[in-house]
Each structure stands twice: as C-alpha cells, then as structure tokens.
Amino acid sequence: MFKRLVSVYLIVILIIFVVLGVSMLKMFENYHFDKKSEALIDAGQKLNSTVIKYLNNQVSYERLGMEMESTERFLNAKIWVVDKMGYIYGVSSKSETKLIGRQLTENDIVKVLKGNIIAKRGDYDEYFDSPVMTVGIPIFVNGKVENGIFMHSPIYEIKETLKETYKIIIYSILISMLIAVALLYFISQKISKPIMEINKITKVIASGEFDKRVAIMSKDEIGQLAVSFNHMAEELNKLEEMRKGFIADVSHELRTPLTLITGYVKGLMDVELSEEKRGEYLDIIYKETGRLTELINDLLDLSRMESGKNILNMKKFDINELIRRNIVNYSNKLEEKNINVEANFKHDPMWVMADKESISQVISNLVDNSVKFMNDGDSLIINTDIKENKALISIRDTGIGIPASDLTNIWHRFYKGDKSRSRQVSGTGLGLSIVKEIIKSHNEQIWVESKVGEGAVFVFTLKLCDNA
Numbered sequence: 112m113f114k115r116l117v118s119v120y121l122i123v124i125l126i127i128f129v130v131l132g133v134s135m136l137k138m139f140e141n142y143h144f145d146k147k148s149e150a151l152i153d154a155g156q157k158l159n160s161t162v163i164k165y166l167n168n169q170v171s172y173e174r175l176g177m178e179m180e181s182t183e184r185f186l187n188a189k190i191w192v193v194d195k196m197g198y199i200y201g202v203s204s205k206s207e208t209k210l211i212g213r214q215l216t217e218n219d220i221v222k223v224l225k226g227n228i229i230a231k232r233g234d235y236d237e238y239f240d241s242p243v244m245t246v247g248i249p250i251f252v253n254g255k256v257e258n259g260i261f262m263h264s265p266i267y268e269i270k271e272t273l274k275e276t277y278k279i280i281i282y283s284i285l286i287s288m289l290i291a292v293a294l295l296y297f298i299s300q301k302i303s304k305p306i307m308e309i310n311k312i313t314k315v316i317a318s319g320e321f322d323k324r325v326a327i328m329s330k331d332e333i334g335q336l337a338v339s340f341n342h343m344a345e346e347l348n349k350l351e352e353m354r355k356g357f358i359a360d361v362s363h364e365l366r367t368p369l370t371l372i373t374g375y376v377k378g379l380m381d382v383e384l385s386e387e388k389r390g391e392y393l394d395i396i397y398k399e400t401g402r403l404t405e406l407i408n409d410l411l412d413l414s415r416m417e418s419g420k421n422i423l424n425m426k427k428f429d430i431n432e433l434i435r436r437n438i439v440n441y442s443n444k445l446e447e448k449n450i451n452v453e454a455n456f457k458h459d460p461m462w463v464m465a466d467k468e469s470i471s472q473v474i475s476n477l478v479d480n481s482v483k484f485m486n487d488g489d490s491l492i493i494n495t496d497i498k499e500n501k502a503l504i505s506i507r508d509t510g511i512g513i514p515a516s517d518l519t520n521i522w523h524r525f526y527k528g529d530k531s532r533s534r535q536v537s538g539t540g541l542g543l544s545i546v547k548e549i550i551k552s553h554n555e556q557i558w559v560e561s562k563v564g565e566g567a568v569f570v571f572t573l574k575l576c577d578n579a
C-alpha cells in the first residue's frame with residue numbers, strides 16, 4: 112500500500128513540478144531576454160548620438176571606438192557600426208578589426224537599414240562560436256537611415272543567471288518529495304496498520320477463536336470497518352454458541368429415550384421374564400421409538416423450513432373446518448381431562464389461502480400445548496374472525512399460563528418452561544418453533560398473551576380469500 116501510494120504521489124509531484132518548472136523557466140528566460148535587450152537598445156541609443164557626431168565630423172574615429180569599447184565592457188556585447196550599404200566600419204573590440212570592410216547581407220540587418228529596430232536570439236555561426244542575442248538600431252540623419260549599430264551579447268550569460276533558478280526548482284522538487292515520502296509513510300502506516308490488525312484477527316477467528324475482537328477506536332472509515340467487523344464476530348460467536356447449544360440439546364433429547372430403550376431391551380433378554388412384563392416392556396420401547404421418530408421428524412421439518420427449502424402448497428380452504436377436524440382428533444385427550452371446548456366462528460365458512468397441512472400442524476401443536484398445560488375442568492376456546500382484511504385465529508386456554516419472563520423464550524428451539532415439570536409433561540420444546548417457522552414462511556404473524564394462573568392465548572393471522 113505504501114509503495115503504491117508513494118509511487119502515485121511522486122509521479123503527481125514530478126508532473127506538477129516539471130510543468131511548473133518548465134513554464135517558470137520559460138518566463139524567466141523571456142524576462143531576462145527582455146531586460147537584456149532593453150539594456151542593449153538603451154546603450155545603442157546612447158551610442159547613436161556619438162555616431163551622428165562622428166558622421167558630422169564632430170568627434171574622431173578613435174573617440175567613437177573608445178566609447179564602443181567601454182559600452183562593450185559594460186554590457187559584455189560586441190558592437191558593430193555599419194554604413195548604409197551594410198559595410199562594417201567600426202568594431203568595439205580589437206579582436207574583431209578583421210571584420211571591418213565586410214558587408215552584412217543577413218535579412219535582419221537589411222531590416223535595420225530600412226529603419227527598424229530588431230532584437231533576436233540566434234546563431235551567427237559566421238561571426239560567433241556560441242549563440243548570441245542581437246540588437247540592431249538604425250541611425251537616422253535628417254530623417255534618413257544613414258548607419259546602423261549592431262550589438263551582440265552571448266546567450267550563455269543569460270543561461271548562467273537561469274542556472275540559479277534551475278537549482279532552486281530542483282531543490283524544491285527534492286525537498287517536497289522527501290516531505291511527501293515521509294508524510295505518505297506516516298499516512299499509509301496509519302491506514303495499513305489497522306487493516307493488518309483486522310487481517311490478523313480474521314485469521315484467528317477463522318481458526319475458531321470467536322471471542323477475539325479488533326481494538327480500533329478511530330472514527331474514520333477504518334474505525335467503522337472495525338466496528339462492523341466486531342459486530343460480525345459477535346454474531347458469529349452467537350451462532351457458534353447456538354450451534355454448540357443445539358448439539359447439546361439434540362444429544363440430550365436423544366439420550367433419554369435411547370437409555371430407556373437400552374434398559375428395557377436388556378430386560379427383555381432375561382429368559383425368566385413373564386409374558387406380561389415382556390408386553391409391558393415392548394410397549395415402552397414402542398412408545399420411546401415413536402418419540403424418537405417424532406423428534407427426528409420435527410428436527411427435519413425445522414431445518415427444512417429454516418433453510419427456506421420448504422415449498423408451500425398454497426390452497427384455498429375453510430379454516431373453521433380444519434379446526435373442527437383437529438378438535439375431533441384431540442377428543443380423547445380432551446375428554447380425559449374434562450376439558451370444556453368452545454368454538455366461536457364469526458364467519459362460517461371462512462376461506463383462507465395457505466398451506467393446509469402446515470396450518471393443520473400449527474393448530475394441532477397449539478391445541479396440544481393447551482391440553483398439556485391445562486388442569487382438569489379447564490376450558491379451551493377457539494375463535495376465528497376477520498380483522499383488517501385478515502383471518503384472525505385465536506386459541507385460548509384457561510390453563511397454568513406462561514410467566515412473563517418466558518414469553519419470548521418459548522419460541523426458541525428446545526425451550527421448555529419450568530424445567531422441573533418438564534419430565535412429567537412430555538415434549539421436546541420444538542412445537543412452538545415449528546409453529547413460528549410455518550407462520551413466518553406464510554409471511555403472517557403470531558403472538559401470545561398470557562398470565563400465570565389465568566391461561567394463555569395464541570393468535571395468528573392468515574390471508575383471507577373471497578367467499579365461495
């Protein structure tokens with residue numbers, strides 16, 4: 112991450128500096144050239160009057176030469192004076208006397224003799240070894256061009272001054288790159304360290320230590336990631352706990368009937384066992400294997416529903432009829448306990464759209480619970496009604512009721528209220544979780560109201576269907 116950040120930033124910095132540096136240098140260069148040509152033109156104007164005096168024979172050729180020489184020294188520029196035909200007749204430096212008498216035919220020189228001031232940079236290979244900047248000034252006498260002054264200053268002198276600027280730019284590039292690298296190192300450390308920390312903890316959690324958490328307190332995106340990560344770890348932990356609990360519950364539920372079966376099978380092996388006892392033992396074994404099958408079936412149902420693989424067979428049917436049939440199925444148990452059964456159907460028939468088999472299981476599970484937790488002579492009241500365009504089915508009993516603290520737990524798998532009593536009352540605690548899953552898969556609601564000693568009422572909704 113650090114390397115990638117650094118290379119991107121350095122490239123950006125480099126591009127910025129190169130673009131900036133090149134344009135700044137161009138600006139400086141132009142500025143220097145302008146300044147130099149101004150100075151040269153200025154000096155040329157001064158020489159102008161001396162040349163005119165010379166032409167009027169007011170000063171000597173030597174005097175003109177001396178003045179040119181001092182200007183050359185002052186400005187570091189070779190100076191030529193030419194006549195109107197372009198022949199050089201005066202030079203500022205002794206070394207150039209060989210040029211005297213030579214005719215200049217270059218374009219820009221002709222321009223000067225036509226009355227223009229010129230200033231240009233370029234090569235005069237014929238006369239100078241290195242590039243020069245040249246300024247040419249026409250000399251007028253009575254409004255006509257009579258002579259011209261040319262001044263050549265070597266360009267390397269200007270380049271020399273620009274070298275300083277180059278240096279400054281290069282130094283600033285280096286310094287800012289150093290600062291950038293340092294800052295980037297700091298920033299990327301700040302970013303990558305917590306990510307590495309999360310990475311490390313992920314591996315630890317993946318290896319099964321679900322209680323590990325990331326300790327990052329920052330409020331930025333990384334901090335948020337850490338919070339989400341910890342939340343995920345928390346959920347994983349809960350899931351793991353649930354899984355462990357589930358296995359423990361299942362093993363426990365399986366062990367009790369299996370122990371009983373093993374015990375009675377051992378008893379059956381006794382050759383001296385009476386025929387009567389043998390029948391009794393077989394009866395118990397039969398009941399316990401039945402319980403085991405029921406438990407396995409319930410578990411399979413639940414897991415199918417929870418994985419969303421349960422396909423509902425939605426059909427239109429009369430819910431009142433289904434309730435009647437369920438009550439008939441339970442009539443033996445209801446009579447055994449002397450239970451008063453009351454059914455109030457506001458609309459009869461009441462058509463609903465649902466999976467009939469599953470809803471039948473819901474009703475039988477709820478009625479089964481009511482019967483189980485009612486005392487002799489209690490009442491079971493089943494109502495159906497329509498509210499807010501929904502079928503409302505309530506199953507009420509006047510049994511022992513459910514403590515408020517249990518009202519949310521009863522929906523959990525294997526949850527059985529009042530542990531001490533649960534041995535006498537059969538059941539595995541799966542009934543209500545199956546009920547809940549069925550209603551959930553129908554996208555409907557189920558809820559419970561209860562008070563200890565006064566009984567309980569379970570109410571669920573179903574999708575209504577038009578009559579007929």
Ligand SMILES: Nc1ncnc2c1ncn2[C@@H]1O[C@H](COP(=O)(O)OP(=O)(O)OP(=O)(O)O)[C@@H](O)[C@H]1O
Pocket residue numbers: 476480481484508510511512513521522526527528529537538539540541542543544566567
């Ligand atoms: N009508 C009710 N009156 C009093 N308590 C109830 C009633 N219905 C459920 N409960 C409480 O909720 C618990 C969970 O019910 P659930 O139907 O899930 O399990 P179960 O009846 O114990 O076993 P299973 O239904 O698997 O045979 C019960 O053990 C009981 O404590």
Ligand SMILES: [Mg+2]
Pocket residue numbers: 476479480538541542543
């Ligand atoms: Mg039950």
